[in-house]
Amino acid sequence: MSVAVVMECPVCAGAVDTPDDVMLGELLDCDECGSELEVTQLTPIELREAPMCAEDWGE
Amino acid sequence: MAVGMVCTGLRAEEKMLAAAFSARDVELHVVDDRTIHGDLGSWPEALPRVDAVLLRSKSHWRNVVIAHWLETLGGRPVNASRVIETCGDKVLTTLALLKEDVPTLSASVAFATPSGDKAAEAIGYPLVVKPVIGSWGRLIGKVNDRDALDLALDHKAALGGAAHTVTYLQRFVETGGRDIRAFVVDGRCIAAIARTSEGWKTNTALGAAATGLELDPDLVNVSEAAAMAVGGGMVAVDLFETDDGYLVNEVNATMEFRNSVETTGVDIPGLIADYLIGCAGAGIT
Numbered sequence: 001m002s003v004a005v006v007m008e009c010p011v012c013a014g015a016v017d018t019p020d021d022v023m024l025g026e027l028l029d030c031d032e033c034g035s036e037l038e039v040t041q042l043t044p045i046e047l048r049e050a051p052m053c054a055e056d057w058g059e
Numbered sequence: 060m061a062v063g064m065v066c067t068g069l070r071a072e073e074k075m076l077a078a079a080f081s082a083r084d085v086e087l088h089v090v091d092d093r094t095i096h097g098d099l100g101s102w103p104e105a106l107p108r109v110d111a112v113l114l115r116s117k118s119h120w121r122n123v124v125i126a127h128w129l130e131t132l133g134g135r136p137v138n139a140s141r142v143i144e145t146c147g148d149k150v151l152t153t154l155a156l157l158k159e160d161v162p163t164l165s166a167s168v169a170f171a172t173p174s175g176d177k178a179a180e181a182i183g184y185p186l187v188v189k190p191v192i193g194s195w196g197r198l199i200g201k202v203n204d205r206d207a208l209d210l211a212l213d214h215k216a217a218l219g220g221a222a223h224t225v226t227y228l229q230r231f232v233e234t235g236g237r238d239i240r241a242f243v244v245d246g247r248c249i250a251a252i253a254r255t256s257e258g259w260k261t262n263t264a265l266g267a268a269a270t271g272l273e274l275d276p277d278l279v280n281v282s283e284a285a286a287m288a289v290g291g292g293m294v295a296v297d298l299f300e301t302d303d304g305y306l307v308n309e310v311n312a313t314m315e316f317r318n319s320v321e322t323t324g325v326d327i328p329g330l331i332a333d334y335l336i337g338c339a340g341a342g343i344t
């Protein structure tokens with residue numbers, strides 16, 4: 001069981017709240033800079049900027 | 060029973076789906092599409108040999124490749140390759156709808172600037188130019204006159220890439236910034252929302268608001284017919300309300316529904332999970 005952790009945004013160094021049920025690969029938004037972040041590791045939690053949207057991405 | 064879910068990171072939708080499978084006590088393997096590789100004659104490495112695989116990649120091409128790959132090896136991707144290919148290509152979607160007489164917007168294609176001008180004159184201004192492949196309202200432009208069309212075609216030429224060698228032009232429908240999205244799973248329309256926007260684009264990815272909508276028989280019939288036309292499975296059908304009734308605008312094979320569960324009161328991820336479990340048990344895609 002994970003515990004909610006406040007992480008530092010790798011883009012703007014702002015605070016990013018991770019949910020207490022955070023999952024590997026989960027995508028989170030930084031409320032301060034708007035970057036989309038990806039959870040790349042759970043113990044300890046690591047975040048990196050998610051890949052940019054590609055031309056064929058969508059629904 | 061074990062199922063897989065291939066995705067590009069976990070968005071709200073994939074997280075809701077994971078919870079739905081967990082609630083049904085189904086063994087779920089979540090696989091990031093960036094880890095998938097392997098010989099095309101063998102089952103993809105990184106993906107366990109499961110009974111059915113839910114394809115939720117953000118990338119249309121990755122979904123197409125994986126669906127065909129698994130089908131060739133006797134696997135059960137959901138959606139099936141035919142559904143993904145048809146929905147991911149606006150030309151193929153329009154042709155599939157026309158073939159089955161599903162009411163849809165008139166659309167044309169052109170392969171060069173001069174023929175684009177002629178196609179536009181036939182449709183009449185204003186019209187909408189869309190990329191054949193793409194989503195979330197990106198690179199979709201309302202074209203009000205010949206000058207604007209020339210600019211749009213110049214931009215497509217400058218962008219380059221194979222997909223932009225085909226120009227897809229669609230009749231513009233004045234909707235007052237509102238359209239309908241109907242969710243169809245296994246041939247049945249399960250829920251619908253109205254999407255409203257201050258502009259003419261109504262993608263929730265661009266900030267349009269979603270509100271739950273009561274299903275009516277015409278909406279059910281048209282959305283279910285559209286789903287059947289593209290090959291069944293589970294899709295989100297985007298429609299316009301017009302004086303001629305509902306007209307299908309687009310059909311989406313990798314539906315997003317984060318804004319549609321609370322607004323409709325329908326457990327969309329739960330119904331998707333149930334459908335996948337049914338496919339896994341019955342060997343149906």
